[in-house]
Amino acid sequence: MNFQVAIYGMGRFGRALAGALPAGSLARTGGRRDGVAAWKDLYRRGPEAFLKDLPGGTLVVLSVPDDALETVANEFATLPGAGSLFFVHTSGVRGPEVLEPIADAGAQTGVLHLLQSFPPDGGAGLIRGCYGVVEGGPELRACLSELAAGLGVITIELTDAQRVPYHAAAVLASNALVAMLDAGREMLESAGLPAEQAGKMLLPLARGTLHNVEKLGLHEALTGPVVRGDVGTIRRHLGVLAGDARRTYVAMMLAVADTAERSGRTPPNKLNEIRALLREQP
Numbered sequence: 001m002n003f004q005v006a007i008y009g010m011g012r013f014g015r016a017l018a019g020a021l022p023a024g025s026l027a028r029t030g031g032r033r034d035g036v037a038a039w040k041d042l043y044r045r046g047p048e049a050f051l052k053d054l055p056g057g058t059l060v061v062l063s064v065p066d067d068a069l070e071t072v073a074n075e076f077a078t079l080p081g082a083g084s085l086f087f088v089h090t091s092g093v094r095g096p097e098v099l100e101p102i103a104d105a106g107a108q109t110g111v112l113h114l115l116q117s118f119p120p121d122g123g124a125g126l127i128r129g130c131y132g133v134v135e136g137g138p139e140l141r142a143c144l145s146e147l148a149a150g151l152g153v154i155t156i157e158l159t160d161a162q163r164v165p166y167h168a169a170a171v172l173a174s175n176a177l178v179a180m181l182d183a184g185r186e187m188l189e190s191a192g193l194p195a196e197q198a199g200k201m202l203l204p205l206a207r208g209t210l211h212n213v214e215k216l217g218l219h220e221a222l223t224g225p226v227v228r229g230d231v232g233t234i235r236r237h238l239g240v241l242a243g244d245a246r247r248t249y250v251a252m253m254l255a256v257a258d259t260a261e262r263s264g265r266t267p268p269n270k271l272n273e274i275r276a277l278l279r280e281q282p
């Protein structure tokens with residue numbers, strides 16, 4: 001790459017990106033506080049020190065929480081040299097307009113979102129093969145495309161109207177998946193299974209399911225009582241579940257019924273019976 005990258009906000013995203021960049025292309029890292037151990041040598045406190053003497057054309061990645069973007073954009077916009085840099089934020093739900101104060105200062109601004117879920121550390125290995133959004137004017141987009149290609153990211157383009165549904169879908173595929181596993185774990189523990197076992201035993205099942213989805217597609221991968229039309233099994237589940245567990249189960253089984261319908265594998269009369277049973281639950 002013939003440009004350097006500077007990352008402001010060394011949380012999950014910032015650390016993953018920093019770890020995945022080609023050797024020699026990380027100019028510096030920064031953020032509002034000192035002391036992120038692994039990046040201490042490069043870490044500079046605050047926007048002013050972070051931006052000082054950065055060569056023009058450096059790509060500044062603002063990987064701060066979505067709701068901090070306005071504040072951070074205003075902090076950078078007034079700093080000397082900001083106008084000669086490229087700035088992107090990493091939010092999936094915000095467009096480039098949130099960086100308008102920096103654009104008004106003369107910088108090219110855009111978005112670099114990666115469709116991945118990063119752990120607190122060691123997320124670099126999850127970047128290759130994931131999808132991502134790059135957005136910006138022609139010169140910035142050329143930089144981002146080169147960066148994305150080097151990282152092995154499959155880039156997609158979104159219209160403004162697609163941005164929020166894209167992010168909502170991502171939240172379902174990642175955050176809701178974690179919540180479902182947690183709800184399952186909670187059911188097992190409430191039924192008296194040892195906590196350690198309850199926390200682990202659903203993971204091979206989830207991995208197997210994702211494997212089937214990848215191999216067979218969503219509709220053929222669906223197994224279980226809804227797609228089979230086993231109403232009696234669902235009645236048995238409802239017979240023992242209570243409280244939050246029951247509420248989660250009912251909401252998710254209605255979503256499973258929608259997938260079963262789209263798969264065309266469940267007789268319509270069975271689907272009707274299942275939906276009626278689920279909807280009549282208090």
Ligand SMILES: NC(=O)c1ccc[n+]([C@@H]2O[C@H](COP(=O)([O-])OP(=O)(O)OC[C@H]3O[C@@H](n4cnc5c(N)ncnc54)[C@H](OP(=O)(O)O)[C@@H]3O)[C@@H](O)[C@H]2O)c1
Binds near residue numbers: 118119
């Ligand atoms: N995590 C993911 O898997 C993921 C995936 C795709 C996109 N993203 C996007 O990446 C961005 C960052 O998410 P994240 O998960 O990396 O968050 P995170 O782990 O919470 O890290 C955010 C970083 O920003 C810093 N920060 C917070 N407010 C700030 C402010 N006002 N000024 C300067 N720095 C500030 C935090 O510093 P402190 O440590 O001092 O709080 C922290 O270092 C978000 O837009 C998110 O949507 C995240």
